[in-house]
Amino acid sequence: DIQVTQSPSSLSASVGDRVTLSCRTSQAISDFVNWYQQMPGKAPKLVIYAASTLQNGVPSRFSGSGSGTDFTLTINSLQPEDFATYYCQQTYFSPPTFGQGTKVDIK
Amino acid sequence: QVQLQESGPGLVKPSQTLSLTCTVSGGSISRGGHYWSWIRQRPGKGLEWIGYIYYTGETFYNPSLKSRVIISPDTSKNQFSLNLNSVTAADTALYFCARVEVGHSTPFDYWGQGTLVTVSS
Numbered sequence: 001d002i003q004v005t006q007s008p009s010s011l012s013a014s015v016g017d018r019v020t021l022s023c024r025t026s027q028a029i030s031d032f033v034n035w036y037q038q039m040p041g042k043a044p045k046l047v048i049y050a051a052s053t054l055q056n057g058v059p060s061r062f063s064g065s066g067s068g069t070d071f072t073l074t075i076n077s078l079q080p081e082d083f084a085t086y087y088c089q090q091t092y093f094s095p096p097t098f099g100q101g102t103k104v105d106i107k
Numbered sequence: 108q109v110q111l112q113e114s115g116p117g118l119v120k121p122s123q124t125l126s127l128t129c130t131v132s133g134g135s136i137s138r139g140g141h142y143w144s145w146i147r148q149r150p151g152k153g154l155e156w157i158g159y160i161y162y163t164g165e166t167f168y169n170p171s172l173k174s175r176v177i178i179s180p181d182t183s184k185n186q187f188s189l190n191l192n193s194v195t196a197a198d199t200a201l202y203f204c205a206r207v208e209v210g211h212s213t214p215f216d217y218w219g220q221g222t223l224v225t226v227s228s
Contacts, residue, residue: 051212
């Protein structure tokens with residue numbers, strides 16, 4: 001299976017901060033990366049697909065970039081509702097696999 | 108608006124079969140354009156894709172679970188089901204169903220709220 005490694009595993013930030021989450025895959029996967037936000041006890045919510053396309057209804061402070069093996073999710077001006085765990089997923093190779101997540105919590 | 112809802116027993120005994128159903132509203136499992144998927148999340152762990160089914164009935168499974176999994180449709184009720192046999196404590200998890208967009212990057216765009224299944228005697 002393709003390994004998906006996210007870093008850091010957790011980070012503390014303040015409202016208004018800009019945060020960057022990283023995702024690395026064990027093989028090149030073009031831009032076949034999706035990002036999900038998960039609140040505790042809730043279902044994941046699609047935030048970004050195809051590495052950089054914002055899902056409908058997601059605020060524009062979220063952005064994604066990358067291609068090949070290295071990808072980033074950036075949140076500009078962090079809001080209280082953004083504190084959550086974020087998962088990166090690759091879908092280029094089967095089975096689709098997820099990273100272990102980056103937890104963003106309040107400093 | 109597409110909505111998915113998981114249902115099924117919250118407790119299953121070891122060696123038995125875990126059976127869950129996902130009821131879909133606002134979309135049809137009988138039309139193309141989407142896969143219908145099961146994903147699980149073990150306690151304190153990340154997400155693991157179990158498999159999906161297409162409207163043609165074609166199924167795709169995670170090789171790690173393939174020998175124990177069946178995903179099947181009930182088009183009359185717009186539902187699809189997960190059967191996972193020979194369960195052990197390692198199958199204790201929060202189980203989600205989701206819709207998957209067919210196409211570039213196949214994003215999982217709608218999810219159910221999840222249902223917790225505990226494997227214990």
